Amino acid sequence: MTWLKNAWYVAGFKQELDDGKVVGRTFLGTPVVMLKHSDGRIAALEDLCPHRLMPLSAGRRVGDELQCSYHGMRFAVTGLCTLAPGQSQIPAQAAVRTFPLVQRHGLLWIWMGAAERADTALIPDIRWNEHPEWTPSRGYHHLEANFQLSVDNLMDLGHESWVHLRTIGQEDEEVIPNYPVQVTVKDEGLLYAHREMPNIDAPPFFAMVLNHQGKINRWQTAISLAPSICMTDFGVYPVGTSPDDAYRSHVLHLLTPETERSTHYFWSVARNRRLDDDALTQAVCHAIELTFNEDAAVLKVQQAQLEKHGGAVPRVAMKVDEAPIRARRMLQALVKKEADDPAFVYRPPLMIEDTTPALAMG
Structure with missing residues (x-):
């Protein structure tokens, strides 16, 4: 590509x-x-x-x-x-x-x-990185992998249960792929993959931000906006409380290709609660660094394996691959349009909508 x-x-x-x-x-x-x-x-x-x-x-x-x-x-x-x-x-x-x-x-x-x-006018609206109603924790990773592998990773959140068990993943009884995902194409170049996880144990990161050790309800939407912006829109709240009071976060994954084998990964994790809590801002930053370090290690190995063995991934498509495969195809179609028509300019959807649980959970 x-x-x-x-x-x-x-x-x-x-x-x-x-x-x-x-x-x-x-x-x-x-x-x-x-x-x-x-x-x-x-x-x-x-x-x-x-x-x-x-x-x-x-x-x-x-x-x-x-x-x-x-x-x-x-x-x-x-x-x-x-x-x-x-x-x-x-x-x-x-x-x-x-x-x-x-x-x-x-x-x-x-x-x-x-x-x-x-x-x-074609710059996407990702206002959460600089907005008075949201507080961001920001950072940067240099990834030794093609940016498309990073998009795959971010659109397949099922890997969290194994790659991120110390931070945002669930234990074996509640592995993320066991909860159905709804994949929706919103517009040319914009894809949503929504999942709801009711009445689950709180992983370490969510227990920290909620200051809560009991059961929680969790929803998360992996969003891909071509060519290389992803966002994880999630909400968590204790079971028995209202989703209207959920801890919400927009995790902006701003991926810019460096070379065919490396990627600039700028990120911003904007939250809607405890906006003036500087200690929480730093704690979120530290936790996200650990989380994305885990992703970076996997992607580096995957890049090396592709160079060694050739071909593409996934070799065998699984249910968790629906969103990554569809995001790849959408981008490939846009790249082909640009190659075939010198006058073509991609006009992305400028607004990424907030997501909420389809039903009140738990």
Whole structure:
């Protein structure tokens, strides 16, 4: 599979460019360097000096310009060379490609395709990362696996009972695949996989956030929005209480391909309770780091196995694979449209709906 290029991808958290910081990352196989101008503009340039191909991120910032570490050439945020030491005339070819970069919802968004098609109205609404009614715990993982394996993992929450038993998984009597999942296509590129788990024991993470050791009701929806955003929308509440008072969370999985074998995984876990509890914010962050470390270990092995044995996964499709397979097919269809029609631009559904239990549980 190749990537969908004419689409917005998360490039980082907006505060990463504060205080004159310069950030170098690779997106969709292309090295990029990002910075903020003193006038507030943010910019993304190809991280490659046109002279002898040194990464500009390996140089230093001089005012609002980037200086190459090899021959001291300087480049403005527009990509134009402003200084070529040793000569007064600057060749017209001494310019660096730029990419549209904007801030929205507390995040940096980059467009790696045709710049003239970069419509900011196409940025999905994931407001929970920066919203007064929600408090986020944020972080980042670098995954040594193709981003599509990560999407598979996030759309198949049945693995939680084995990979995440120490954090969010259930014991053998209540393994997640035993609870039926309802898979629904909401729109082109948007898929929901909803599951309800009534009257279950509280896994460690949910016991912590609820401060409750008894039985709970739990619902969770795995959501895939092409090309590479996933969200786990869940709610938990003690048995005998109302779902209206549930601890709710939107877990944003913001996956941006780095290479065919690696992925940037920006995440934000936004909650609706105890908004000013800084200790809880840190505890959630720590717990999620442990949880996603477990995913990262599995995905690294899976990537290595695919490279060793070839082919694709799943080799044998199981019931838990319905949502991952359908999400893959939806993205493949979009990639094919882009390949077949140079004028095609994917227009994703901009609103991801909250989910709730279909029935009051327990």
